[in-house]
Amino acid sequence: MSSRQSHFCQTIASRFRILYCVAVLLWIAAALVRLSVRDLSPFSFVTVLYYVSPGVLLFLSAGLLMFLAGAIRKYRLAATWGMLAVVVAHCAGSHQVFSVQQTDSARQHKTYHLLLWNICHGRHGWENIAEEINRHQADIIALVEAGAPSEEMRAFWKKHVPGYDISFLGGEMVLLTKGNSTAVRARKIGRQGQVREVDLILDGHSLTTMVVDIHGRPDLPRGESIRDLANLLKTRQAQPVLIAGDFNTPSESPLFQPLHRQSINAFEVAGQGYSPTWPWVLPVLVLDQIWGNDHIRFDCCHTVWSNASDHSAVISEFHFE
Numbered sequence: 001m002s003s004r005q006s007h008f009c010q011t012i013a014s015r016f017r018i019l020y021c022v023a024v025l026l027w028i029a030a031a032l033v034r035l036s037v038r039d040l041s042p043f044s045f046v047t048v049l050y051y052v053s054p055g056v057l058l059f060l061s062a063g064l065l066m067f068l069a070g071a072i073r074k075y076r077l078a079a080t081w082g083m084l085a086v087v088v089a090h091c092a093g094s095h096q097v098f099s100v101q102q103t104d105s106a107r108q109h110k111t112y113h114l115l116l117w118n119i120c121h122g123r124h125g126w127e128n129i130a131e132e133i134n135r136h137q138a139d140i141i142a143l144v145e146a147g148a149p150s151e152e153m154r155a156f157w158k159k160h161v162p163g164y165d166i167s168f169l170g171g172e173m174v175l176l177t178k179g180n181s182t183a184v185r186a187r188k189i190g191r192q193g194q195v196r197e198v199d200l201i202l203d204g205h206s207l208t209t210m211v212v213d214i215h216g217r218p219d220l221p222r223g224e225s226i227r228d229l230a231n232l233l234k235t236r237q238a239q240p241v242l243i244a245g246d247f248n249t250p251s252e253s254p255l256f257q258p259l260h261r262q263s264i265n266a267f268e269v270a271g272q273g274y275s276p277t278w279p280w281v282l283p284v285l286v287l288d289q290i291w292g293n294d295h296i297r298f299d300c301c302h303t304v305w306s307n308a309s310d311h312s313a314v315i316s317e318f319h320f321e
Contacts (some may be wrong), residue, residue, distance in 0.1 A: 005107075006162075014106075014124065015149075016068060016071050016072050017072055019068065020065065020068040020069065020072060020234055021065075023061065023064070023065055023068065025064060026176075027058070027061055027062065028128050029049060030049055030050075030052075030053035030058065031053075031058065033046055033049050033050050033053070034050060034053060034055075034058070037050075037151060037221070038050050038253060038254055039051065039249070039250075039253050039254070039255060040223075040254060040255070044219040044220075045219075047218065047219065047220045047221075048219055050084060051218040051247075051250065051285070052218070054250060054276070054284045054285050055088060055091060056276065056282075056284040057284055058088045059085055059088040062081050062082075062084045062088055063080040063081075063082075063085045066078045066079075066081035066082045066085060069081055081189060091252050105129060107204065109189070109297075109319035109320065110203065110205055110300065110319060111299055111318065111319045112139040112140065112202065112314060112317070112318055112319065113136065113137070113138040113139050113140070113316070113317050113318075114138060114139070114140045114141075114142065114242060114244060114290060114291075114315070114316050114318065115133065115136055115138035115140070115141045115142070115313055115314070115315050116142045116144075116154035116244040116245070116288055116290055116313065116314045116315075116316075117121055117133075117141075117142070117143055117144070117170070117288070117306070117309065117313035117314070118143075118144040118145050118246045118278075118287075118288055118309060118310075118311035119144070119145055119146055119309045119311075120145055120309040120310050120311065121145050121146075121147055121172070122146070124307065124308045124309055124310075125308060126156060126160075127160065128306075128307075128308040129308045129309065130156075130157075130161050131308075132236060132304075132306045132308050132313070133161055133176075134160075136304070136313075138315065139177065139178045139179070139202065140175070140176070140177045140178075140179075140202075140209060140242070141164065141174075141175070141176040141177070142173075142174075142175055142209065142211045142244040142245070143173065143174040143175070143176070144172070144173055144212075144213050144245060144246045145172050145213070146172050146174040146213070146289075147172060147247070148171060148172065149168035149174075151219055153168075154166055154168070155172070157176065161176060163178065164177060164178060165177050165178070165179065165180055165181055167181045167184060167198055168173035169184060169186070169196035169198065170186055170196065171186070171194045171196065171213060171310075172213075173194075173196055173211045173213060175198050175209060175211060175280045177198075177200055177202070177209075179199065179200045179201050179202035179203070179207075180201045181198050181199065181200055182199045182200070182201060183198070183199040184196060184197065184198050184199075185196075185197040187206045187232065189212075189214070189225045189226075189228035189229050189232070190214070190221075190222070190223075190224035190225025190226075190227075191215075191220070191224065191225070192214070192215035192220060192225070193211075193212070193213070193214040193215060193222070193224075193225030193228070193229070194212070194213055194214075195210050195212045195229060195232065195245070196210070197209075197210050197232075197236075198210075198211065203265060203321050205240065206239050206240070207239070207240045207241075207242065207320075208236055208239060208240070208241045208242070209241075209242045209243075209244065210229070210232075210233075210241065210242070210243045210244070210245070211244055211245055212229065212243060212244070212245025212246070212247060213245055213246050214226075214245070214246065214247050214248045214249065215248060215294035216246075216248040222247070222248065222249045222255055223251075223255045226247070226249070226255050226256060226258060226259055227258050229243070229259065230258035230259045230261070230262065231258075231292065233259070233262055233263060234262060236293070237262065237293055237294070239295060240292070240293065240295035240296050240320055240321075241263075241292065241293040241295070241296070242283070242290065242291070242292050242296060242318070243259075243263065243289075243290065243291040243292070244289075244290045244291075244314075245288070245289070246288050246311070247287060247288070247289055248287050250285050250286055250287070251265060251267070251268070251275070251286035251289055259291060259294075262294075263291045263292060263293045263294075264291065264296075264298070265289060265290070265291055266289075266290040266291065266292065266298040266301040266314075266316040267286070267289070267290070267301045267314075267316075267317070269298055270292065270299055270300045270301045270316070270317075271300075271301045271302065272297040272300055272301065272302045273302050274303060275303060276303075276312075277303055277311050277312040277313075277314060278310065278311050278312070279310050279311075280305075280307065280309070280310040280311070280312075283303070283305070283312055287311070288311055288312070288313075289314070290314055290315050290316045292318060293318060294321065295321050296318050296319075296320065296321065297318060297319055297320075297321050298316055298317070298318050299317045299318060299319065300316070300317045301314065301315070301316040301317070302314075302315055303315075
């Protein structure tokens with residue numbers, strides 16, 4: 001081997017070592033944040049690190065570090081990273097992929113379907129979105145980032161998704177329901193979050209559906225928005241309440257504790273399959289979520305991947321308690 005070739009190989013090996021060391025430091029920092037403060041830190045850069053390092057990415061990056069360690073002939077380190085990848089994969093595993101048997105309670109009650117979907121302002125084609133929606137025939141359809149309200153859009157929904165009562169809620173949120181909406185209330189939650197309360201009559205059942213959209217910038221706090229939502233829910237506990245929206249907050253975040261005290265997450269109690277909803281093509285974050293209070297029982301919940309949006313849709317089957 002010539003001296004030039006030897007120098008080139010040494011340069012490549014040196015760059016691999018630098019890349020490996022930087023990647024290790026980032027991985028350790030992300031793992032420490034996830035094991036400690038998570039998104040409760042007052043420092044925005046720590047919160048951003050938490051949001052960009054979900055379990056799936058930690059698993060993939062541990063696998064990458066295994067190969068990098070092997071490339072620089074650190075075989076014991078490669079074996080260590082391989083073991084860490086297995087541990088992270090186990091901890092970040094998805095819900096069961098087999099069908100859940102209906103409970104006796106579910107068999108005795110009529111069940112309904114709620115479809116939640118962030119449709120990305122219709123950028124991937126309104127007809128594609130309508131076609132996907134019609135595949136599921138949900139009783140309630142909550143749409144986020146659904147474009148500005150207009151008579152043209154009302155005509156579109158009537159034509160392409162027929163048989164639904166249409167409510168334009170403002171803030172690019174739309175609710176389609178096979179029941180009748182009787183009242184809509186707009187509220188701000190936190191600094192840049194919003195919720196729309198829609199009172200419905202569904203087969204004689206009174207139901208309040210809250211459609212939520214919380215800002216997506218990772219450096220802006222979400223805690224205030226979720227606390228305001230929980231406080232609002234506290235005043236609505238006398239009747240069934242469904243909450244559906246894009247929280248732009250991973251479902252495992254401790255910020256959801258106020259909401260957990262008085263409601264349940266549909267995927268946590270009845271989820272099937274892979275729960276992350278963003279981004280397309282490989283979702284790694286559970287941003288779109290469905291919740292219900294004590295008057296709601298969830299029988300199943302799953303996500304639906306589609307190239308009509310950068311978010312997966314979430315579909316839940318529920319009945320009234």
